[in-house]
Amino acid sequence: MIKTPHDLQTYRKDLKGALRNQFLGKTLDTFATAYPTSRANAFAGIDFDTLACEIAKGKDESIPKLESLLEEFTAHAREAGAVVHFARTAFEANSIIASIAGENGVKKIVKGKSMTAEETFLNAHLEREGYEVTETDLGEWIIQLRGEGPSHMVLPAIHLSRKDVADLFTKVTGEPRDPDDINGMVKVARRELRRKFIEADMGISGANFAIASSGTIGLVTNEGNGRLVTTMPRVHVALVGVDKLVPNLRSALRILTALPRNATGQVISTYVTWITGATECKTADNGRKQMHIVFLDNGRLALSKDPLFSQALRCIRCGACANVCPIYKLVGGHNYGHVYIGAIGLVMTYFYHGRENARAIVKNCLNCQSCRKVCPAGIDLPGLIKEVHGTILKVEGKKPIRNVLLQKVLPNRRLFHSLLRQARIAQKPVADGGFIRHLPMLFSGNHGFRRLPAIARVPLRDMWDRINPRVDNPKYRVALFGGCLVDFVYPEQAAALLRIARKRAVQFEYPLGQTCCGLPAQMMGEKQTARAVAVQNLSALDPADFDYIVTLCASCGSHLKENYSRLLKGEGALAVKVAQLEAKVIDFSSFATRVLGVAPEEFQRAGQKVAYHAPCHLCRGMGVSREPRELLDTAGLQYVRSGDEEVCCGFGGSFSIDFPEISAELLRRKLDNAEATGAGVLVTDCPGCVLQLRGGMERRGGRMQVKHIAEVVAEQRKS
Amino acid sequence: MEQPQSLVLMKQRAEAVQTVVSEVRNMREAFDYCVELAKKEGLQSIAAPGLGKNASALGTICKKNGLNFLTKNLREHIGRIGTGFTVANWGIAETATLVIDSGSEDLRIATMLGEIHVAALPRSRIVADAAALEEELTRMMKTTPSYLSFISGASRTADIERVLTIGVHGPQQLHMLIMEEELL
Numbered sequence: 001m002i003k004t005p006h007d008l009q010t011y012r013k014d015l016k017g018a019l020r021n022q023f024l025g026k027t028l029d030t031f032a033t034a035y036p037t038s039r040a041n042a043f044a045g046i047d048f049d050t051l052a053c054e055i056a057k058g059k060d061e062s063i064p065k066l067e068s069l070l071e072e073f074t075a076h077a078r079e080a081g082a083v084v085h086f087a088r089t090a091f092e093a094n095s096i097i098a099s100i101a102g103e104n105g106v107k108k109i110v111k112g113k114s115m116t117a118e119e120t121f122l123n124a125h126l127e128r129e130g131y132e133v134t135e136t137d138l139g140e141w142i143i144q145l146r147g148e149g150p151s152h153m154v155l156p157a158i159h160l161s162r163k164d165v166a167d168l169f170t171k172v173t174g175e176p177r178d179p180d181d182i183n184g185m186v187k188v189a190r191r192e193l194r195r196k197f198i199e200a201d202m203g204i205s206g207a208n209f210a211i212a213s214s215g216t217i218g219l220v221t222n223e224g225n226g227r228l229v230t231t232m233p234r235v236h237v238a239l240v241g242v243d244k245l246v247p248n249l250r251s252a253l254r255i256l257t258a259l260p261r262n263a264t265g266q267v268i269s270t271y272v273t274w275i276t277g278a279t280e281c282k283t284a285d286n287g288r289k290q291m292h293i294v295f296l297d298n299g300r301l302a303l304s305k306d307p308l309f310s311q312a313l314r315c316i317r318c319g320a321c322a323n324v325c326p327i328y329k330l331v332g333g334h335n336y337g338h339v340y341i342g343a344i345g346l347v348m349t350y351f352y353h354g355r356e357n358a359r360a361i362v363k364n365c366l367n368c369q370s371c372r373k374v375c376p377a378g379i380d381l382p383g384l385i386k387e388v389h390g391t392i393l394k395v396e397g398k399k400p401i402r403n404v405l406l407q408k409v410l411p412n413r414r415l416f417h418s419l420l421r422q423a424r425i426a427q428k429p430v431a432d433g434g435f436i437r438h439l440p441m442l443f444s445g446n447h448g449f450r451r452l453p454a455i456a457r458v459p460l461r462d463m464w465d466r467i468n469p470r471v472d473n474p475k476y477r478v479a480l481f482g483g484c485l486v487d488f489v490y491p492e493q494a495a496a497l498l499r500i501a502r503k504r505a506v507q508f509e510y511p512l513g514q515t516c517c518g519l520p521a522q523m524m525g526e527k528q529t530a531r532a533v534a535v536q537n538l539s540a541l542d543p544a545d546f547d548y549i550v551t552l553c554a555s556c557g558s559h560l561k562e563n564y565s566r567l568l569k570g571e572g573a574l575a576v577k578v579a580q581l582e583a584k585v586i587d588f589s590s591f592a593t594r595v596l597g598v599a600p601e602e603f604q605r606a607g608q609k610v611a612y613h614a615p616c617h618l619c620r621g622m623g624v625s626r627e628p629r630e631l632l633d634t635a636g637l638q639y640v641r642s643g644d645e646e647v648c649c650g651f652g653g654s655f656s657i658d659f660p661e662i663s664a665e666l667l668r669r670k671l672d673n674a675e676a677t678g679a680g681v682l683v684t685d686c687p688g689c690v691l692q693l694r695g696g697m698e699r700r701g702g703r704m705q706v707k708h709i710a711e712v713v714a715e716q717r718k719s
Numbered sequence: 720m721e722q723p724q725s726l727v728l729m730k731q732r733a734e735a736v737q738t739v740v741s742e743v744r745n746m747r748e749a750f751d752y753c754v755e756l757a758k759k760e761g762l763q764s765i766a767a768p769g770l771g772k773n774a775s776a777l778g779t780i781c782k783k784n785g786l787n788f789l790t791k792n793l794r795e796h797i798g799r800i801g802t803g804f805t806v807a808n809w810g811i812a813e814t815a816t817l818v819i820d821s822g823s824e825d826l827r828i829a830t831m832l833g834e835i836h837v838a839a840l841p842r843s844r845i846v847a848d849a850a851a852l853e854e855e856l857t858r859m860m861k862t863t864p865s866y867l868s869f870i871s872g873a874s875r876t877a878d879i880e881r882v883l884t885i886g887v888h889g890p891q892q893l894h895m896l897i898m899e900e901e902l903l
């Protein structure tokens with residue numbers, strides 16, 4: 001039975017347990033390392049982003065028409081001799097299938113892999129009604145024998161070691177099994193399951209596609225059990241989510257181009273089977289199979305009508321959003337979803353399996369954007385996760401204290417800033433070497449794994465006029481969007497930017513009405529607050545006044561560029577302003593290389609070796625990855641690549657307060673990788689990452705320095 | 720003769736999924752290949768449903784070589800099927816896929832429950848990608864009932880520690896015989 005914790009305390013306990021599981025950690029790590037390469041090879045010669053756009057577009061065209069596609073499918077399938085059923089709920093689907101079994105005098109059932117059947121807990125239902133049900137996909141069979149749910153949508157038993165499987169098979173067959181003889185164990189399954197195929201009266205499959213124009217279902221498998229389940233028994237039932245309906249073969253083939261490549265790095269799965277109607281079956285009464293297709297709604301049609309959440313139905317169940325998720329990699333699927341696993345699991349659990357099951361897990365997202373980048377259907381997974389999180393907070397009305405504070409303080413800039421100033425005074429007695437343990441308001445909790453920085457003596461806004469000279473006849477005007485961390489914690493990063501731009505006839509401005517970008521509010525599920533500060537920032541920074549709006553913070557930058565338009569959608573002139581703002585927002589590295597056009601002559605040569613951490617919100621959020629590396633090179637620094645350079649550092653704003661153990665583990669791996677390069681400095685271009693990385697480096701007593709890229713580049717300038 | 724691009728791609732992609740590719744001139748050579756392979760692997764029988772008028776030729780060779788030749792009611796022979804022999808309708812180079820009309824139950828059993836699957840594929844029937852077959856496949860799907868199979872390699876799993884293992888439910892080997900001549 002699947003048990004998903006309903007509260008954060010229990011969930012954290014489970015997570016700690018998972019972090020201690022060394023086999024899991026190692027195996028998922030190897031997988032996460034191997035996956036990007038095999039995926040890239042499989043996609044060689046195909047433009048992934050274009051394909052993802054096409055899939056999304058195709059799905060978006062069919063989702064509003066699911067009901068008419070269903071009608072079309074039904075007509076064709078019936079003509080070909082199939083019986084089509086429609087189940088509004090999981091229970092209805094299970095009951096329909098049980099009665100088909102009953103009417104046909106079925107005793108034994110073989111099943112192909114179907115996430116939809118997992119969703120409805122079909123096996124449990126059928127077993128209660130007295131049927132013998134055997135899963136035939138090897139991974140599914142293994143977890144069925146263990147009484148577990150899948151830990152991955154494509155690789156259901158990835159959490160188990162060869163020894164676990166050997167022990168299990170020893171029990172099942174009564175003969176000892178050698179864990180290192182994997183081939184031998186696979187042959188046990190071949191032998192045992194072949195018998196089941198032959199004896200079964202009914203086969204149950206899922207479907208990857210339901211093609212409306214011909215009434216065809218498409219099944220994608222590697223083992224071939226799909227073909228046997230649909231061939232050997234005299235009755236075949238396919239349980240299909242209505243979201244699997246596609247208009248025609250072309251749409252199905254387009255999805256098929258992406259599915260195996262993205263799932264397992266194969267150009268195609270071994271067996272793709274297209275079945276239309278009641279095909280030949282010599283043990284059936286009239287020589288033709290009893291073919292039933294049960295379409296499942298279970299909330300899908302409601303989803304299909306929502307302007308935001310309908311995109312979740314684009315999912316083609318490739319499992320890639322788990323493969324690339326840094327949290328999945330640490331804790332595995334049993335701790336990262338309910339039935340559906342990974343980013344899409346965090347979203348779907350709420351809709352298919354309820355708020356209680358979603359409540360704790362939906363908080364466990366770093367907003368690192370990795371899942372979104374890899375999704376072949378272009379689903380904004382992190383965005384949907386936050387929406388669900390916010391909705392749960394709202395309907396439960398039990399907000400954590402920091403949400404209540406944030407809601408009160410953040411929309412009032414003066415109050416917020418004066419609290420930050422007071423925090424500096426309050427921290428004084430415990431400040432040591434620039435680091436303190438607590439930083440009220442911005443952060444809370446006691447985090448042994450990293451030291452937190454002190455609030456700056458003089459915030460950027462107070463020193464701005466002093467460090468920012470007026471320029472006669474400037475070529476262009478640039479606004480700096482500071483964000484809380486640059487303004488109140490790391491003003492030196494802004495000073496570095498000004499030094500680099502000196503003598504270039506650029507007039508910088510720091511509009512004082514600007515405040516927190518609002519991302520922390522969005523991350524905590526506080527959309528209203530996020531909206532309120534977005535409006536404030538938009539009035540402080542009128543895009544018409546500037547040629548560029550530079551950020552030193554990738555998180556602020558990507559939030560301004562992407563989320564503001566969503567927060568202010570449909571708000572007339574403001575929405576237009578947002579679009580204008582988006583066009584002018586630029587990250588520091590792109591600004592330095594492309595706008596300022598810094599050149600090697602300006603910098604000292606033979607600089608030191610540096611490693612780089614690519615902030616999630618820069619490399620994925622803003623799609624910037626070449627410029628920072630180029631800039632390091634221009635500045636005469638020797639950039640050395642480190643392992644997992646684009647994997648999240650574990651900061652994730654308030655994430656690290658809720659899940660300190662995960663944050664700490666991601667940080668540890670990040671620092672290990674950086675140290676392994678032998679470089680003296682770890683460079684990044686987001687003050688949030690600086691906070692996390694520097695705090696961690698200090699805590700472990702590492703010898704590497706951690707710096708914002710603006711700082712190292714400024715230091716390299718010839719005097 | 721220079722090989723057309725799709726043939727080169729087909730061979731290369733087939734290798735990547737452990738499909739054994741050979742070129743033969745005609746059906747006769749394909750039969751010989753199939754029989755030699757069965758003998759080499761110590762198999763007792765060849766199942767070849769749906770061969771039509773070519774069946775008797777294969778039957779004769781089997782007999783000469785002491786192999787059982789099965790053409791129908793294959794359910795009764797499950798467990799005793801050595802090699803399943805089929806002729807593919809199409810080949811898709813990009814994914815090394817055999818497209819096989821599998822409406823016949825016997826054909827499905829021959830291709831799934833034999834130890835080895837040998838498929839002959841006329842060279843003229845190789846296309847670059849699945850999209851090139853869209854119309855043709857749609858037509859086949861609409862000739863109902865229809866059971867159409869894409870087969871790309873031997874049955875495989877990676878469900879135990881992600882170790883690739885061949886031959887979980889279906890055949891342990893897939894041989895693709897690219898045939899110069901059209902079917903007669």
Ligand code: SF4
Nearest residue numbers: 325365366368369371
């Ligand atoms: S945003 Fe990152 S942490 Fe969140 S689900 Fe996606 S990959 Fe996982």
Ligand code: SF4
Nearest residue numbers: 315316318319321375
């Ligand atoms: S959400 Fe996207 S990445 Fe995740 S399983 Fe679905 S299609 Fe794949």
